[in-house]
Amino acid sequence: MYAxxxxxxxxxxxxxxxxxxxxxxxxxxxxxxxxxxYLSTGPRSRADVQAIVAERAVARVLTAxxxxxxxxxxxxASGEVVGDCVLFWRSREHQRGEIGYVFNxxxxxxxxxxxxxxxxxxxxxxxxxxxxxxxxxxxxxxxxARVMERxxxxxxxHFVRNEFLKGEWTDELIYAILRSEWAARQPPG
Ligand SMILES: CC(C)(COP(=O)(O)OP(=O)(O)OC[C@H]1O[C@@H](n2cnc3c(N)ncnc32)[C@H](O)[C@@H]1OP(=O)(O)O)[C@@H](O)C(=O)NCCC(=O)NCCS
Numbered sequence: 001m002y003a004x005x006x007x008x009x010x011x012x013x014x015x016x017x018x019x020x021x022x023x024x025x026x027x028x029x030x031x032x033x034x035x036x037x038y039l040s041t042g043p044r045s046r047a048d049v050q051a052i053v054a055e056r057a058v059a060r061v062l063t064a065x066x067x068x069x070x071x072x073x074x075x076x077a078s079g080e081v082v083g084d085c086v087l088f089w090r091s092r093e094h095q096r097g098e099i100g101y102v103f104n105x106x107x108x109x110x111x112x113x114x115x116x117x118x119x120x121x122x123x124x125x126x127x128x129x130x131x132x133x134x135x136x137x138x139x140x141x142x143x144x145a146r147v148m149e150r151x152x153x154x155x156x157x158h159f160v161r162n163e164f165l166k167g168e169w170t171d172e173l174i175y176a177i178l179r180s181e182w183a184a185r186q187p188p189g
Contacts, residue, residue: 002089002128003061010115015071015085017060018053022072025081026053029104033054038138039102040165062128063093069123073116074101082107085116087124095131097124101147108143113151121151132178139171148175151168152185 007014027049029035038041044052056070066089073083083103090096099120103113117135124130135153137144145155153175161169 001063004123004127006060007102008071008119008123010119012076013073013082013112013115014076014094015073015116015119018057018070018072018084020053020057021024022081022097023050023053025104026072029106030084030102032105033065038141038144038170040163042166060090064091072180073112080109080153085113085120086109087120087128089128089130090134095129097128097130097133099124099133099135099180101144101173118151121177121182125182129186129189132176133182134174134176136172136174138165139173141173146177151177152181153177154181 007016023046027044027046030044030049030052031046033043059070062069068086068088070086071084071157072081073085074081080106083101085101086099088098088100090098098179099117099119101113102115103116121133124133133153134156135144135148137148139158149155154177155173156176157171157172159174162172163170
């Protein structure tokens with residue numbers, strides 16, 4: 001079993017499990033068409049978000065592959081919820097994981113998603129002992145691809161017309177980083 005110690009701290013964020021009181025803050029951005037533009041879901045109602053919060057609140061430890069750590073990102077300084085992120089445990093045998101993130105547009109352009117994604121890599125490599133972490137996005141989702149590149153992930157694939165999303169065929173990018181590559185980027189000490 002892997003049970004991280006919460007909250008996980010970064011320079012400006014606290015990453016912690018979902019709580020019932022997060023519904024309004026999460027709904028504030030999950031309801032926006034622009035936020036879900038490149039996600040498989042449509043804009044979410046408050047009831048959708050309520051159900052998600054209930055479901056994800058228990059996703060705080062990993063006991064078997066196929067599970068995920070689902071975390072909310074709040075500003076350490078104020079406690080304001082600014083985004084959410086996830087670390088999937090894809091394979092025990094192959095020590096593979098996957099990360100994802102969604103942030104409130106009111107807090108885009110500050111490097112907060114990059115900070116959270118970096119913390120997810122640390123969690124995956126140091127905490128869970130993964131060998132390889134991937135992330136994927138719609139090829140038009142340049143903001144997401146830039147986050148992956150900033151944390152040192154390598155673009156490994158561009159799948160052409162790979163998914164039928166919201167009425168159209170869409171291209172998908174796959175990014176990845178190995179534990180050795182990640183370790184080489186960490187400051188000494
Ligand atoms: C993907 C998403 C989280 C990226 O958000 P973002 O605000 O671009 O990412 P960050 O918070 O890391 O901010 C990075 C930007 O802030 C700038 N920035 C400012 N201060 C910074 C800092 N201290 N550190 C790093 N970047 C900083 C960067 O230059 C960058 O801008 P640029 O991309 O124009 O160069 C956001 O677009 C989103 O939530 N989209 C909707 C959901 C989604 O598509 N999720 C991904 C699914 S695959």
